Amino acid sequence: MNILAELKNRFRDALVDVAGDSDVQSLLEMIKPAQDARFGDYQANCAMPLGKRLGKAPRDVAADILANVNLDDLCSETDIAGPGFINLTISDDWLTNQINTAGEDERLGVESTTHAQTYILDYSSPNVAKPMHVGHIRSTVIGDSLARTLRFLGHQVVADNHLGDWGTQFGMIIYGYKHFVDPKAYQQHEVKELSRLYRLVNQLIDYWKSKQQIEPQQDDINRRQVELERLEQVQPTGDKKEDKKHSKALGRARDQLASARKTLDSLTAKVAAIDSDPQLSAYAEAHPEIGRSALLETAQLHEGDSTNRQLWEEFLPKCREDIQRVYARLNVQFDVEYGESFYQEMLPGVVSGLQEAGMASESEGAQCIFLDEFETPMIIQKSDGAFLYATTDLATIEYRMQTWQADEILYVVDHRQSEHFQKLFAVANAWNAPDVQMHHISFGTVLDESGRPYKTRSGDAIGLEGLLDEAVNKAYEVVSANDDSKPNGAELSDETRKHIADVVGHGAIKYADLSHNRTSDYVFSYDKMMALEGNTATYMQYSYARVQSIFRKGNVEIDQVRTSVQPIVLEHSAERALAMMIMRYSEALENVLEDYRPNQLTNYLFDLAKRFSSFFEQCPVLKAEQESVKQSRLKLCDLTGRVIAHGLQLLGIGVVDQM
RNA sequence: GCGCCCAUAGCUCAGCUGGAUAGAGCAACGGACUUCUAAUCCGUAGGUCGCAGGUUCGAAUCCUGCUGGGCGUGCCA
Numbered sequence: 001m002n003i004l005a006e007l008k009n010r011f012r013d014a015l016v017d018v019a020g021d022s023d024v025q026s027l028l029e030m031i032k033p034a035q036d037a038r039f040g041d042y043q044a045n046c047a048m049p050l051g052k053r054l055g056k057a058p059r060d061v062a063a064d065i066l067a068n069v070n071l072d073d074l075c076s077e078t079d080i081a082g083p084g085f086i087n088l089t090i091s092d093d094w095l096t097n098q099i100n101t102a103g104e105d106e107r108l109g110v111e112s113t114t115h116a117q118t119y120i121l122d123y124s125s126p127n128v129a130k131p132m133h134v135g136h137i138r139s140t141v142i143g144d145s146l147a148r149t150l151r152f153l154g155h156q157v158v159a160d161n162h163l164g165d166w167g168t169q170f171g172m173i174i175y176g177y178k179h180f181v182d183p184k185a186y187q188q189h190e191v192k193e194l195s196r197l198y199r200l201v202n203q204l205i206d207y208w209k210s211k212q213q214i215e216p217q218q219d220d221i222n223r224r225q226v227e228l229e230r231l232e233q234v235q236p237t238g239d240k241k242e243d244k245k246h247s248k249a250l251g252r253a254r255d256q257l258a259s260a261r262k263t264l265d266s267l268t269a270k271v272a273a274i275d276s277d278p279q280l281s282a283y284a285e286a287h288p289e290i291g292r293s294a295l296l297e298t299a300q301l302h303e304g305d306s307t308n309r310q311l312w313e314e315f316l317p318k319c320r321e322d323i324q325r326v327y328a329r330l331n332v333q334f335d336v337e338y339g340e341s342f343y344q345e346m347l348p349g350v351v352s353g354l355q356e357a358g359m360a361s362e363s364e365g366a367q368c369i370f371l372d373e374f375e376t377p378m379i380i381q382k383s384d385g386a387f388l389y390a391t392t393d394l395a396t397i398e399y400r401m402q403t404w405q406a407d408e409i410l411y412v413v414d415h416r417q418s419e420h421f422q423k424l425f426a427v428a429n430a431w432n433a434p435d436v437q438m439h440h441i442s443f444g445t446v447l448d449e450s451g452r453p454y455k456t457r458s459g460d461a462i463g464l465e466g467l468l469d470e471a472v473n474k475a476y477e478v479v480s481a482n483d484d485s486k487p488n489g490a491e492l493s494d495e496t497r498k499h500i501a502d503v504v505g506h507g508a509i510k511y512a513d514l515s516h517n518r519t520s521d522y523v524f525s526y527d528k529m530m531a532l533e534g535n536t537a538t539y540m541q542y543s544y545a546r547v548q549s550i551f552r553k554g555n556v557e558i559d560q561v562r563t564s565v566q567p568i569v570l571e572h573s574a575e576r577a578l579a580m581m582i583m584r585y586s587e588a589l590e591n592v593l594e595d596y597r598p599n600q601l602t603n604y605l606f607d608l609a610k611r612f613s614s615f616f617e618q619c620p621v622l623k624a625e626q627e628s629v630k631q632s633r634l635k636l637c638d639l640t641g642r643v644i645a646h647g648l649q650l651l652g653i654g655v656v657d658q659m
Numbered sequence: 660g661c662g663c664c665c666a667u668a669g670c671u672c673a674g675c676u677g678g679a680u681a682g683a684g685c686a687a688c689g690g691a692c693u694u695c696u697a698a699u700c701c702g703u704a705g706g707u708c709g710c711a712g713g714u715u716c717g718a719a720u721c722c723u724g725c726u727g728g729g730c731g732u733g734c735c736a
Binding site: 125481535587622659 | 661662663664665670671672673674675676677678679680683684685692693694695696697698699700701715716717729730731732733734735736
């Protein structure tokens with residue numbers, strides 16, 4: 001039972017009577033959980049705007065509404081407060097009834113949707129040629145959680161990992177393999193060597209690019225220097241507005257000069273890193289055309305060159321295996337993993353199809369689609385004949401529509417690609433997929449403490465596996481320290497401690513990501529990511545473990561509790577508050593899907609766990625004075641534990657019985 | 660230049676799409692372990708919601724302008 005939905009149902013007819021049937025839906029949206037416990041459990045705020053519209057006093061309108069709505073069984077109290085708020089207090093009897101019903105329900109009182117749809121979820125999608133780094137975590141974890149939630153609510157979901165397995169990076173690896181491979185290292189650990197080759201080639205390409213940029217960059221600095229000196233010479237005019245404008249221009253010129261110098265520094269640093277290393281500089285000297293050559297290797301791969309194709313087929317499974325290890329750790333699964341290469345044969349057809357539809361045309365040698373709303377075109381074929389990711393994405397949509405008849409496609413990709421998706425959706429809707437809803441589930445960038453995109457000192461993105469390892473290690477230390485300090489001595493075997501550390505460590509990393517509003521950038525911090533207190537997955541896991549501990553200490557069989565005829569009774573205010581929160585699980589899940597934001601679920605679970613902690617402090621279970629209260633509280637504990645475990649599971653986070 | 664996004668407590672962030680006295684978590688301070696796990700709980704302190712206007716019964720939330728920041732911006736993905 002979704003209480004909010006039930007309230008809306010009850011109010012609907014009353015609102016039609018009072019307001020006429022115009023726009024009842026938007027009035028119903030104004031029924032929501034109370035902001036403050038003093039105002040009851042829910043509040044309806046529709047009387048104020050309605051009063052305005054009808055030219056009546058809002059409090060009178062509120063009274064009219066209340067006179068028309070039947071809440072006798074549902075609410076124990078209905079108040080009109082302030083300017084015309086309708087405050088609603090759910091009746092204890094009704095709540096007791098519902099919580100007992102939910103307790104007997106496998107789905108914890110959450111109903112399946114009545115309008116099931118087919119969703120394609122496109123998430124994670126790493127480039128298989130490089131090791132996964134922190135940047136991949138958000139897409140992976142958010143996408144996984146959305147897939148789980150949609151499924152639970154009854155939708156069809158196809159989780160697709162759209163791997164980057166066909167792009168420029170493979171040309172770079174192939175070039176690296178042909179010229180720099182260390183056969184022994186490759187034999188020992190293929191992926192490690194391939195990733196070294198990728199970084200090496202990347203570094204060499206950067207070297208030549210940077211070297212070319214140094215001179216223009218220096219010129220740019222000189223120009224800015226001159227401009228700055230000129231601005232500094234300008235005397236104040238006495239006119240306040242003018243002077244303010246001038247001082248702003250001056251400040252901007254200084255900033256820009258500083259930033260230009262910084263860019264130059266980083267260019268020279270890149271060059272110096274190679275020049276100072278005899279081995280690397282010898283490589284660089286021997287491969288001055290490496291940038292172009294790597295692109296050529298890619299082009300040859302795409303054209304079906306047998307050597308490159310063979311290398312690609314050799315490398316790909318190994319790279320995929322490597323990535324799979326990370327997914328196994330994260331407990332993330334996909335239904336399909338069609339990489340970009342999968343669509344390769346469709347690409348010429350996409351271009352010709354768009355040409356025939358009159359949407360694509362040639363411009364500067366490339367096949368372009370010009371859209372009214374955008375200055376720059378969507379390029380679907382380069383002047384050298386190669387296809388781009390826009391082409392692949394269009395082919396992918398075509399395939400997904402034919403294969404799954406998708407109602408909706410969600411792309412969980414960071415916000416920097418928003419323009420690409422706007423163009424993509426516009427083209428696909430106009431061309432081959434008119435009916436499908438497509439959404440870019442964008443998320444912010446992971447920043448470092450100074451607000452820049454997160455990188456290690458050497459400029460590489462930080463590896464994901466190392467991060468996970470550290471989180472698990474830290475969790476192990478905390479588990480051990482906590483267990484060692486237990487009043488009656490340690491309880492956990494080392495094996496158990498390791499298992500707990502695994503669940504807690506991975507949970508901490510995932511939760512740190514999921515608990516942020518996905519649209520905002522967030523500052524990456526080891527301490528925050530691995531925090532095990534406060535609003536963290538650990539807090540919920542701990543609550544769950546406390547529930548299990550009660551059962552263990554009391555030698556209580558969970559099955560016996562669940563089948564017991566003693567119903568849950570809500571006497572203590574902490575019991576009632578906890579029960580109310582449990583009942584709101586389905587609201588939380590609806591909120592997640594409203595805007596595809598898993599942080600709605602983390603917020604809910606944190607609230608629920610807080611209510612449980614408060615209950616735990618105030619309401620003894622095993623030592624309850626009456627047997628009936630004990631049985632009731634055991635049931636309430638069990639139900640809390642089930643909701644926490646279930647909610648965490650929808651976030652892709654596990655629980656343990658002891659910690 | 661143009662486009663998109665952001666600005667909330669010392670720090671990191673919520674704020675349910677316009678509701679009542681703006682909330683958490685860290686950090687700080689003061690309390691609570693002979694009582695089902697103190698990875699916890701209770702309390703104190705901390706705010707001109709970037710600035711200025713506007714819309715209305717009511718604005719952190721919507722609109723306009725400004726300031727400061729991020730990202731994107733024709734052949735990478």
